[in-house]
Amino acid sequence: MELRGDRVVLRPVADGEGAELDRIVREPEVAMWWAPPAGYADMLAVVLDGEVIGAVQFAEETDPEFRHAGIDIFLTARRQGEGLGTDAVRTLARWLVHERGHHRLTIDPAAANTAAIRSYGKVGFKPVGIMRAYGRDHRTGSWQDGLLMDLLAEELTDDQEYPYR
Template identity: 35%
Template sequence: MMMINGETIHRAPLTGRRVRLRELRESDLPHLVSWWQEADLAVQQLTSPIHPQPAEQLAEMFRTWSRNTGADLGLCVVGRESDELLGHVTLYGATPKDRCATLAVIIGPPHQDKGLGTDAVRTTLRYGFEELGLHRIELTVNGYNDRAQVAYAKAGFTEEGRRREAVFRSGRFHDQVLMSILAHEWQTDQIQ
């Protein structure tokens, strides 16, 4: 807890209850690449075709997402105390006029189903709204990914609609769900 201009600030902007967000380090890349290449994770997360990619190409993708030089922001999710790599979050596509960004998150399979993803999303939302001045944060999730939809709802996201049968996976078409949260909804949720 600290004071800024007489106002009490409870947490560092990139620190959640159980996680911290920090810059990408070269030592993070082998884990991130390995997780990205896991078939089960790809089926849940990706809407594009699942094509195997060379490790260096995937590492460069994470480097690009994590340059943090423009409107896009990419950060590693680590344990609050341990600094163990847990995943990666990205806010991208924001413009000064609309102040709307898209959220993408990957939590490594060894760290899933422990509430760490929800804490990472909540921490990213706080940073996006309080530090970046965003008005809206949105995401898309595959309709069959119930676990992710529940985690996003816990973090305050609301389903806005569906792109019906927009994702072809495992020989079938599936819906893609659009979810969002607005700054005033997030602030209300923080008070309760």
């Protein structure tokens, strides 16, 4: 599978890319929001001009009564603020809506992560509410509030079709 956005490509993480993703997730600007995962096999690499700059993952609820998908993403600090995260999330959101048939998507950044919240808003995600003491800060052990955001399929911004492979 390969998903093409305006600038980034999303594809399965290749053998040997785990070390680069480990380095990225340990950057102070990334580590404040992400704990190092156990592995990257279930993630998609975010690639810009052939360089892995982060990873994105999704989870699907397949119960027809509650069908939806959730998204998470991290990018290297040196490429943040360039719209690449927005492009990656929008690209994955389009695929989840158009190819996987989801009518609703969720994303749940830390409530203090204003840059991420702003990025997700550009895709069309809207705040639903604060989830108090939602996630544990892996560095301090303290609990952080999270912001639940969702996006309905008809609210997806800039909704042109992208080629999926």
